[in-house]
Amino acid sequence: MVANVISNVATGARSKSIAAIGPYLKSFSIVIVFVVISAFFAVANEYFMTWLNWVNLLRQSSINGVLAIGVTFVILTRGIDLSVGSVMALAGMIAASLVTSTNQHFVLWAVLAGLGTGALLGLLNGVIVTTFNVPPFVATLGMLSMARGLTLIFSDGRPVPNLSESFRWIGGGSVAGVPVPVLILFLVFATGWVVLSYTTFGRYVYAVGGNDKAAKTSGISTRTVIASTYVISGLLAGLAGLVLTSRTTAALPQAGIGYELDAIAAVVIGGTSLAGGRGSLVGTLFGALIIGTINNGMDLMGVSSYYQQLLKGAIIVVAVMLDQFRK
Amino acid sequence: MLSLSGAEPEVRDDAAIGLHDQPLLVADGVAKSFNGVPALRDGRLVLKRGTVHALCGGNGAGKSTFLNIVMGLLHRDEGSIRIDGVAVDFRSAADALRHGVTIITQELSPVPEMTVAENIYLGREPKIGGLVVDFPKMRRAAKRLLDDLEFDVPVGARMRDLSLAQIQLVEIAKALSHRADIVIMDEPTSAIGEHEVHILFNALKRIKARGSAIIYVSHKLTEIFEIADEYTVFRDGRFIESGAISSIDRNHLVTQIVGHEIKTVEKGRPNEGAPILLEVRSLSRGSHFKNISVTVAAGEVLGIYGLLGSGRTEFLETIFGIHAPTAGDVFLDGKRVDPGNPKKCIRQGMAMVSEDRKDTGLVLCASIAHNIALSSLTLRAVSGFVRRKAEAAATDRMMKLHRIKAASPNVAVETLSGGNQQKVVFARCLLTNPRLLICDEPTRGIDEGSKQEIYAFLREFAAKGNGVLVVSSEAPEILQISDRIAVFRQGRLDHVVDGHETTQQMLTDLAS
Structure with missing residues (x-):
């Protein structure tokens, strides 16, 4: 009650203006961070602001962006998905095995197999979390290891090279000068954004994350909603796996190790609360772009990758600190 | 210092009794604003040793701001606070604790x-x-x-x-x-049962006997009259009056808190022979409650009275499908209700206002609009997309209808007062056009004015030919709104009594 009244009074004065511009302001702040970082690199390196580099930067961010969008859904329900890096490796491996020179199928089957693998593993995560009440951290940590194990078993620890030309188009091709991975990222973002903002499912995702008991009392099938977010995360990990495999022109059994951390970092930098119920895909998209920009900019400046790791970690922590401060 | 001297005579009256009777705490002219909006204009309190002092006021009266200042959590803009005659100015809760001031909050x-x-x-x-x-x-x-x-x-x-x-x-x-001399208790009984309240009150009496003093904040007036020695009323951030609790009655206190006389709700009797809306047949759930059969007629408010742990909450939640029963059936309008599925219960015409709005009633971080629309989204949505215009119109209508006071439907419900939050829960429930409203402690922790609004609403809702099933642990509340009262005891339905003729004493006797 004490805190209630204080916030009541405090909001009384500002709530009108905050209510009107609050959401925009919040998405704005991450855009400002993005612009500041970009401006810094633009000054530091003349090549940074070229069209070619931006195309490159966007392409580098696309895989992490797609993963992060999937993980955003899960985190909004107060969950976590640690398995996306391994899931993308397995999905990429299975898809690649269908388009090698010795075992060549129509590329669509490979794509469907990759997406299907991701969705299936996501569903498994979802069922383990909702039906068997295993904490998401543990369930997906197990899946991280299991999916990696399956990838190694399936490939016998060897890369799968010599992928067909049409499959390689997914990661290497472009349409009207825009790389296919970038197109994929924006398509996924647009779809995800519409789902979260305009559909009842999107509303339920926020409600379940905000208060699952209240959501249940309101007649929402919370289990279905939660499980669905893991399916979405798995499906997008599968998609990211296709792009990665296609770009590297071979499926590597150790692909995607540690990618889950970059994806979660993008979500967190983007302002989505690990406590669930708050956040947006706009934030996640810019979170991924910020990570991509830092990597790209420091590469251009010739900063050693050791220092890049250090700085990236610091930026994640500072971003969340700023977020706490703003609250 | 000018504001001090103006209020001096009042303080002196109390202090003049004798040195050993010097008040423990004297607060005078305490004021605090947030961003230019005054939350407290003139907070006054004279706390004597060995007393329980009830601090009363509706939501927004400034009690919490006042207590936070006394506790050192907030810093006052104006006014003075003296403990044992010495002026103090706490900068933190630890500072207050060193001077013998401590708080026991709802969140232990x-x-x-x-x-x-x-x-x-x-x-x-x-x-x-x-x-x-x-x-x-x-x-x-x-x-x-x-x-x-x-x-x-x-x-x-x-x-x-x-x-x-x-x-x-x-x-x-x-x-x-x-060695706290001054103990502040903020809604200490909001989460405990009657028996435990008794234990708590005995404890308070012992603390009093040791010469400490207690500032007691509660919306439950019955408790205030039972335990408090003195009272102080705040309204709209100002001190209104104080005195000995024995010198006033309940009506006087309510009038002071609300600022005007409150008309209590008149209840008409439902029509004889009205059709049965809800029928519960031999419903059981494990050890929580056994073999309960009860009906609610169209136009009727059925109250359920029982102590905490009597199975009353479990019973409501089982009817609403949050839990599956181990035996028995529920019929609404003669149709069997699928057990264990709140979604289907809502579709068949039930809605539930749950016991703890923060825990199970609201998505606190979401907006008013999103909370109100939550239950009815699937009913309104076409092909999975939210119909935003219909949603906005419905929210607007509900906010006006229930007089939900907020700057905009887009503010988070966590910023609202308890009374307004509860109205949001009601609005959400009503948007699915229920025929049966199930309420578990619908007025817990909200001020007297909002309580009366909710009573009036429940009677009105029933009068339209709907049914209401309401649980409350406050006997006066149950008596005021119910046509019939089912008394629960240890998971069994002991008696069903007439709500028009039963007295509070009869009710508490039946329940214990």
Whole structure:
């Protein structure tokens, strides 16, 4: 009650203006961070602001962006998905095995197999979390290891090279000068954004994350909603796996190790609360772009990758600190 | 200093009684604004030793701001606070604690895995050689403390194994072990049952006898008249009046809190022979409740009265499908209700206002609009997309209808007062056009004005030919709104009595 009244009074004065511009302001702040970082690199390196580099930067961010969008859904329900890096490796491996020179199928089957693998593993995560009440951290940590194990078993620890030309188009091709991975990222973002903002499912995702008991009392099938977010995360990990495999022109059994951390970092930098119920895909998209920009900019400046790791970690922590401060 | 001298005579009256009767705490002209909006304009309180002093006021009256200032959590803009005649100006809760002021809030903060003794002496454990915790000494000290207070709590038990009331007793003991002279209790009974309230009140009497004083905040007026010696009323951030509780009656207090006389709701009798809306046949759920059969007619408010743990909440939740029954059936309008599925219950025409709006009623971080629309989204949505215009119109209509006071439908519900939050829950429930409204403690922790609005609403809702099933642990509330009252005791339905003829005494006798 004490805190209630204080916030009541405090909001009384500002709530009108905050209510009107609050959401925009919040998405704005991450855009400002993005612009500041970009401006810094633009000054530091003349090549940074070229069209070619931006195309490159966007392409580098696309895989992490797609993963992060999937993980955003899960985190909004107060969950976590640690398995996306391994899931993308397995999905990429299975898809690649269908388009090698010795075992060549129509590329669509490979794509469907990759997406299907991701969705299936996501569903498994979802069922383990909702039906068997295993904490998401543990369930997906197990899946991280299991999916990696399956990838190694399936490939016998060897890369799968010599992928067909049409499959390689997914990661290497472009349409009207825009790389296919970038197109994929924006398509996924647009779809995800519409789902979260305009559909009842999107509303339920926020409600379940905000208060699952209240959501249940309101007649929402919370289990279905939660499980669905893991399916979405798995499906997008599968998609990211296709792009990665296609770009590297071979499926590597150790692909995607540690990618889950970059994806979660993008979500967190983007302002989505690990406590669930708050956040947006706009934030996640810019979170991924910020990570991509830092990597790209420091590469251009010739900063050693050791220092890049250090700085990236610091930026994640500072971003969340700023977020706490703003609250 | 000018504001001080203006209020001086009042203080002197009390102080003049004698030095040994000097008030423990005197607050005068305390004011505080947030961003230019005054939350407290003139807070005054004279707290005497050995008394329980009820601080009363509706939501937004400024009590919480006042108490936060006394506790050192907020810093006052104006006014003075004196403890034992010495002017004080606390900068933090730790500072206040050093001067003997402590607060026991609704959100208790025990470390669940630690024992009672460890919790009491957390951060100031007796040590051997300054390094190792002297556990035997700590246990002895804790036991002496609890025995002195006659609190029945084992010192070696882990906090997580205690009941809420016991945890509260431990918190009180902890406060007193700090030699706190002034204990502030903010809604201490909101989460405990009648029996435990009794234990708590006995504890308060012992604390009084030791010469300490208690500032007691509660929306439950019955309690205030039972335990308090003196009262002070705030309204709209101002001191209104204070005095001895024995010199006033309930109506007077309500009028002072609300600022005008409240008309209590008149209830008409439902039509004889109205069709049965809800029929519960031999419903059981494990050890929670057994073999309960009851009906609600169209136009009727059925109250359920029982102590905490009598199975009443479980019973409501089972009817609404949150739990599956182990035996028995529920029929709504003659149609069997699928057990264990709230979604289907809502579709068949039920809605539930749950016991704890923060825990199970609202998505606190989401907006008013999103909360109101939550239950009806699937009913309104076409092909999975939210119909935004319809949603906005419905929200607008509900906010006006229920007089939900907020700057905009887009503000988060966590910023609203308790009364307004509860109205949001009602709005959400009504948007699905229910025929049966199930309410579990619908007025818990909200002010008297909002309570009366909710009573009026429930009667009105029933009068339209709908049914209401309402649980409350406050006997006056149940008596005021119910046509019939089902009395629960230890998971069984003992009696169904007429709500027009039963008295409070009869009701409490039947339930215990």
